[in-house]
Amino acid sequence: MRQNPARRAALLDAAIEVLAREGARGLTFRAVDVEARVPNGTASNYFDNRDDLLTQVGHRFYERLEPDPGVMAAVLEGPRDRDRVTELMHDLVDRVSHFRSGYLALLELRLEATRRPELRRLLTERIRADVDANISHHVQAGLPGDATTVVLLYLALNWLILERLTLPDIFPEDQIHALVTDVVERILPGPRRAT
Amino acid sequence: MRQNPARRAALLDAAIEVLAREGARGLTFRAVDVEARVPNGTASNYFDNRDDLLTQVGHRFYERLEPDPGVMAAVLEGPRDRDRVTELMHDLVDRVSHFRSGYLALLELRLEATRRPELRRLLTERIRADVDANISHHVQAGLPGDATTVVLLYLALNWLILERLTLPDIFPEDQIHALVTDVVERILPGPRRAT
DNA sequence: GGCGTAGTACTCTGCCTGTAGTGGTTGAAC
DNA sequence: GTTCAACCACTACAGGCAGAGTACTACGCC
Numbered sequence: 001m002r003q004n005p006a007r008r009a010a011l012l013d014a015a016i017e018v019l020a021r022e023g024a025r026g027l028t029f030r031a032v033d034v035e036a037r038v039p040n041g042t043a044s045n046y047f048d049n050r051d052d053l054l055t056q057v058g059h060r061f062y063e064r065l066e067p068d069p070g071v072m073a074a075v076l077e078g079p080r081d082r083d084r085v086t087e088l089m090h091d092l093v094d095r096v097s098h099f100r101s102g103y104l105a106l107l108e109l110r111l112e113a114t115r116r117p118e119l120r121r122l123l124t125e126r127i128r129a130d131v132d133a134n135i136s137h138h139v140q141a142g143l144p145g146d147a148t149t150v151v152l153l154y155l156a157l158n159w160l161i162l163e164r165l166t167l168p169d170i171f172p173e174d175q176i177h178a179l180v181t182d183v184v185e186r187i188l189p190g191p192r193r194a195t
Numbered sequence: 196m197r198q199n200p201a202r203r204a205a206l207l208d209a210a211i212e213v214l215a216r217e218g219a220r221g222l223t224f225r226a227v228d229v230e231a232r233v234p235n236g237t238a239s240n241y242f243d244n245r246d247d248l249l250t251q252v253g254h255r256f257y258e259r260l261e262p263d264p265g266v267m268a269a270v271l272e273g274p275r276d277r278d279r280v281t282e283l284m285h286d287l288v289d290r291v292s293h294f295r296s297g298y299l300a301l302l303e304l305r306l307e308a309t310r311r312p313e314l315r316r317l318l319t320e321r322i323r324a325d326v327d328a329n330i331s332h333h334v335q336a337g338l339p340g341d342a343t344t345v346v347l348l349y350l351a352l353n354w355l356i357l358e359r360l361t362l363p364d365i366f367p368e369d370q371i372h373a374l375v376t377d378v379v380e381r382i383l384p385g386p387r388r389a390t
Numbered sequence: 391g392g393c394g395t396a397g398t399a400c401t402c403t404g405c406c407t408g409t410a411g412t413g414g415t416t417g418a419a420c
Numbered sequence: 421g422t423t424c425a426a427c428c429a430c431t432a433c434a435g436g437c438a439g440a441g442t443a444c445t446a447c448g449c450c
Contacts, residue, residue: 395448400443418425
């Protein structure tokens with residue numbers, strides 16, 4: 001089992017791309033080797049088996065999603081009203097949508113988690129932490145809405161992104177934007193701008 | 196190319212089960228043969244190739260999801276207020292959740308649609324029709340809320356179901372129930388019971 | 391009796407895994 | 421500064437395995 005961390009990370013990033021592009025069906029050691037432009041058999045040297053690979057991909061995904069200090073700090077600026085939340089949600093949706101391969105890979109992992117207990121444990125832990133972090137961050141930033149608000153935004157926006165990335169013609173691009181605004185308006189009642 | 200419609204349907208139903216259980220990775224002609232308890236090579240005789248198989252699975256899925264007249268009629272009974280909507284949404288979530296293999300198979304198909312234009316066209320068409328039908332049905336039944344309401348319920352509840360089916364420990368079962376109520380309460384403002 | 395299909399059996403192919411072996415690089419010890 | 425050891429990249433290969441597809445036989449229905 002080789003140890004070179006940079007190479008391991010490169011292999012995992014390649015695996016994310018393969019997952020998104022070819023699906024779970026296409027995720028083989030060989031495909032990872034090719035995607036990472038690395039000699040055949042390299043992935044075999046870094047991962048015990050497919051299960052090991054998938055679990056490490058899960059870890060890697062969240063490693064790459066580590067909080068962006070800039071974005072976090074930006075939330076603390078500006079007003080704390082509903083229009084601000086709308087802005088933040090637009091940013092969020094756009095940011096996640098732009099990491100298309102990552103998002104699709106995560107969906108593949110979710111489906112794989114259905115049959116791999118260890119992967120399921122990992123994803124459950126990370127996603128729950130993510131939701132909790134969103135809630136406390138939202139509340140502590142003094143933004144309007146409670147924990148339930150944040151969870152409902154999480155639900156609706158996630159499916160909206162999924163729809164956008166898998167079947168983009170269901171909701172055309174301009175409608176997506178309007179829908180994000182609608183989501184916040186309906187889920188977060190109250191005045192638009194702080195009075 | 197064999198024609199027997201009953202056998203074809205049985206093969207497609209088997210394919211749905213395989214998709215849900217083994218994922219897109221496990222969906223091979225052989226696996227379908229085994230699942231349908233049919234001799235090896237049969238699926239080869241019924242489908243040109245993998246693409247053909249997947250597209251027909253998409254058709255079959257929606258064939259099986261044809262409107263349930265009983266459920267449709269039930270909506271027209273009882274009051275037309277928010278509590279009624281909450282009830283209906285609870286029923287909906289439970290009904291869809293119970294067709295676990297179908298829902299998971301559809302998710303697999305969505306991801307496959309990312310790389311198969313024909314499948315994407317098919318799913319786009321059927322899902323858009325589904326959303327539109329939900330909207331007109333809701334409005335014509337005189338239930339409170341407009342088209343946007345229905346779309347937002349669609350978004351939030353779909354992700355809730357996905358969460359429930361793929362990572363059940365994120366939101367424990369009792370919380371799911373409460374969340375459905377929350378979703379309706381927040382998205383559909385107004386009095387609980389008709390006055 | 392003929393058409394279509396179920397069922398059997400077999401081959402061919404291609405891909406994937408895992409590993410052995412070699413050469414090179416780096417880092418440490420002296 | 422030289423030597424040695426450890427690690428790793430890379431090549432090449434063997435073995436395996438499952439799946440696709442197809443001839444062929446048998447059977448039932450019209």
